[in-house]
Amino acid sequence: MPNIKIFSGSSHPDLSQKIADRLGLELGKVVTKKFSNQETCVEIGESVRGEDVYIVQSGCGEINDNLMELLIMINACKIASASRVTAVIPCFPYARQDKKDKGFFDIPVDNLYAEPAVLKWIKENIPEWKNCIIVSPDAGGAKRVTSIADRLNVDFALIHKERKKANEVDRMVLVGDVTDRVAILVDDMADTCGTICHAADKLISAGATKVYAILTHGIFSGPAISRINNACFEAVVVTNTIPQEEKMKHCPKIQVIDISMILAEAIRRTHNGESVSYLFSHVPL
Amino acid sequence: MPIRRFGGHRSLVSHSQTPKLSYGYTKMNISRSGYRVFSANSTTACTELAKKITERLGVELGKSVVYQESNSETRVDVKESVRGQDIFIIQTIPRDVNTAIMELLVMAYALKTSCANNIIGVIPYFPYSKQCKMRKRGSIVCKLLASMLAKAGLTHIITMDLHQKEIQGFFSFPVDNLRASPFLIQYIQEEIPDYRNAIIVAKSPSAAKRAQSYAERLRLGLAVMHGEAHHSESDMADGRHSPPLSRTTTGHTGLELPLMMAKEKPPITVVGDVGGRIAIIVDDIIDDVEDFVAAAEILKERGAYKIYIMATHGLLSAEAPRLIEESAIDEVVVTNTVPHEVQKLQCPKIKTVDVSMILAEAIRRIHNGESMAYLFRNIAVDD
Numbered sequence: 001m002p003n004i005k006i007f008s009g010s011s012h013p014d015l016s017q018k019i020a021d022r023l024g025l026e027l028g029k030v031v032t033k034k035f036s037n038q039e040t041c042v043e044i045g046e047s048v049r050g051e052d053v054y055i056v057q058s059g060c061g062e063i064n065d066n067l068m069e070l071l072i073m074i075n076a077c078k079i080a081s082a083s084r085v086t087a088v089i090p091c092f093p094y095a096r097q098d099k100k101d102k103g104f105f106d107i108p109v110d111n112l113y114a115e116p117a118v119l120k121w122i123k124e125n126i127p128e129w130k131n132c133i134i135v136s137p138d139a140g141g142a143k144r145v146t147s148i149a150d151r152l153n154v155d156f157a158l159i160h161k162e163r164k165k166a167n168e169v170d171r172m173v174l175v176g177d178v179t180d181r182v183a184i185l186v187d188d189m190a191d192t193c194g195t196i197c198h199a200a201d202k203l204i205s206a207g208a209t210k211v212y213a214i215l216t217h218g219i220f221s222g223p224a225i226s227r228i229n230n231a232c233f234e235a236v237v238v239t240n241t242i243p244q245e246e247k248m249k250h251c252p253k254i255q256v257i258d259i260s261m262i263l264a265e266a267i268r269r270t271h272n273g274e275s276v277s278y279l280f281s282h283v284p285l
Numbered sequence: 286m287p288i289r290r291f292g293g294h295r296s297l298v299s300h301s302q303t304p305k306l307s308y309g310y311t312k313m314n315i316s317r318s319g320y321r322v323f324s325a326n327s328t329t330a331c332t333e334l335a336k337k338i339t340e341r342l343g344v345e346l347g348k349s350v351v352y353q354e355s356n357s358e359t360r361v362d363v364k365e366s367v368r369g370q371d372i373f374i375i376q377t378i379p380r381d382v383n384t385a386i387m388e389l390l391v392m393a394y395a396l397k398t399s400c401a402n403n404i405i406g407v408i409p410y411f412p413y414s415k416q417c418k419m420r421k422r423g424s425i426v427c428k429l430l431a432s433m434l435a436k437a438g439l440t441h442i443i444t445m446d447l448h449q450k451e452i453q454g455f456f457s458f459p460v461d462n463l464r465a466s467p468f469l470i471q472y473i474q475e476e477i478p479d480y481r482n483a484i485i486v487a488k489s490p491s492a493a494k495r496a497q498s499y500a501e502r503l504r505l506g507l508a509v510m511h512g513e514a515h516h517s518e519s520d521m522a523d524g525r526h527s528p529p530l531s532r533t534t535t536g537h538t539g540l541e542l543p544l545m546m547a548k549e550k551p552p553i554t555v556v557g558d559v560g561g562r563i564a565i566i567v568d569d570i571i572d573d574v575e576d577f578v579a580a581a582e583i584l585k586e587r588g589a590y591k592i593y594i595m596a597t598h599g600l601l602s603a604e605a606p607r608l609i610e611e612s613a614i615d616e617v618v619v620t621n622t623v624p625h626e627v628q629k630l631q632c633p634k635i636k637t638v639d640v641s642m643i644l645a646e647a648i649r650r651i652h653n654g655e656s657m658a659y660l661f662r663n664i665a666v667d668d
Binding site for chain 2: 035036062067
């Protein structure tokens with residue numbers, strides 16, 4: 001493919017390499033370093049004049065540093081006369097503080113979904129999927145969960161927090177029946193994992209045989225890993241929007257779904273001016 | 286006898302408009318809006334300067350909570366109403382530069398969406414000021430930062446000793462570039478016993494202008510050091526030399542451009558006589574101290590019996606305290622624009638000058654709409 005360059009920030013070089021491999025390209029040469037006063041310095045190592053540039057940087061790890069690095073890289077490409085600069089941000093930081101809605105940006109946003117990859121994983125890795133039940137750990141995820149449940153043609157359930165009085169701990173109430181079923185918890189991100197661990201306990205005590213958790217972004221900060229190790233999950237599945245190598249060493253229950261092909265295909269389609277909406281319901285090969 | 290009437294006086298007092306200060310008092314509904322001072326730093330070492338400034342102003346620091354969540358996202362909560370007020374955000378830049386920038390941006394935006402009137406950033410040490418020139422396919426981060434601050438809602442910035450004065454041009458709003466030199470000069474006069482036998486030294490030709498302004502005000506001599514042992518940053522300012530330094534193989538054949546001669550790198554020399562004197566090296570930022578240590582060695586060889594370094598911003602990164610401790614430098618004097626308590630513990634040669642007074646005065650004058658000229662009265666053109 002002519003006129004396209006892919007650069008990687010320092011947040012997730014592994015994913016960027018996978019994306020570049022799928023596209024049959026080499027990653028662009030860029031040097032990112034920090035001066036001794038901790039200021040970020042970025043230098044693009046090849047010409048980007050007139051090129052369609054994609055910068056892959058995920059909002060994970062030291063978020064402010066990675067964000068600054070991304071901004072500086074975009075700025076550097078623009079003043080080096082790149083024709084178009086697109087930021088590929090698998091895990092968008094600060095998403096819980098504001099809504100990551102389309103209306104908040106002045107520039108085109110393509111929000112891809114991990115759903116097709118999740119469905120594929122469920123069918124391939126959970127033998128009893130035809131009789132499972134998809135559960136949302138909070139009321140806000142109901143739409144996401146029903147969408148998956150419909151595509152698999154299975155039932156769904158949800159857990160919602162009931163607060164009787166102020167200063168009283170929330171009670172978690174399960175809405176739906178999970179007895180003798182395999183329960184699959186689905187959520188978009190897991191940070192400290194307090195919610196999903198409580199949810200898992202609830203499901204087991206309500207009669208579920210096994211509990212899986214499938215999360216798009218596995219941030220896993222703070223006590224998350226020890227909580228997962230102590231909880232009763234069969235497996236905790238995340239995508240590789242955030243690097244998981246280190247965490248997998250400490251927690252054998254974590255498994256990873258590779259979504260590099262979705263991002264690679266999105267990049268290819270954007271570059272060729274084709275429609276990206278095909279990716280909302282299909283996983284590319 | 287004509288009846289005296291007060292009709293003639295009526296024209297002097299207009300009844301149609303609201304009387305402004307006409308009888309020596311201000312009416313409640315046109316009184317000046319209040320101002321609040323916030324600090325957007327999350328660590329206590331950084332809020333020290335903000336505390337000093339608010340003490341001098343006689344106000345309380347605004348109530349807000351700034352912290353990093355477990356996934357290292359920054360969170361800012363402003364705990365009081367700021368509607369219609371002038372807000373000053375004091376932000377010191379510690380080692381974690383990007384986090385401090387993010388804290389400032391988030392707080393500024395939070396205040397903007399809470400209907401603050403003016404949001405003035407007080408950023409004594411402005412970060413990324415060394416990345417203000419175009420380098421080979423680099424980014425002019427300073428310009429990027431200026432755009433980000435404007436977008437986040439800042440309407441004014443107070444800073445101190447900007448690395449390059451031209452950075453003021455990157456901003457679309459006013460920038461007040463205060464000077465620390467009066468404080469450092471006062472330190473020299475009060476704390477260095479025989480300062481009249483001193484000579485001001487510029488570590489490199491680029492610092493000569495600043496050194497000269499100090500020398501003028503103290504009525505001392507000037508010395509300039511030249512020649513570098515290693516390739517310095519400032520030389521890479523524009524990586525795209527015109528004409529090219531070396532022949533590129535992809536160039537057009539037949540187009541013989543004259544090649545520019547590469548600069549000679551002479552060994553370090555001192556222009557000026559430092560024999561039997563106290564040498565005072567003057568600079569704006571002291572960060573990597575290898576250059577300073579090398580300069581101090583040379584000055585010692587040439588006969589200087591005491592060596593001081595005066596710098597506004599004491600970043601003192603990495604091995605700096607240890608290198609200073611082991612070197613020929615007698616004292617390093619910096620201001621408290623950048624927190625350096627840790628470095629002071631490691632190296633007792635580091636001394637601090639408090640500049641909260643001028644920052645507090647700047648805040649007060651900006652809020653009252655008074656002239657700032659008084660703060661610049663002793664500043665030379667080249668400072």
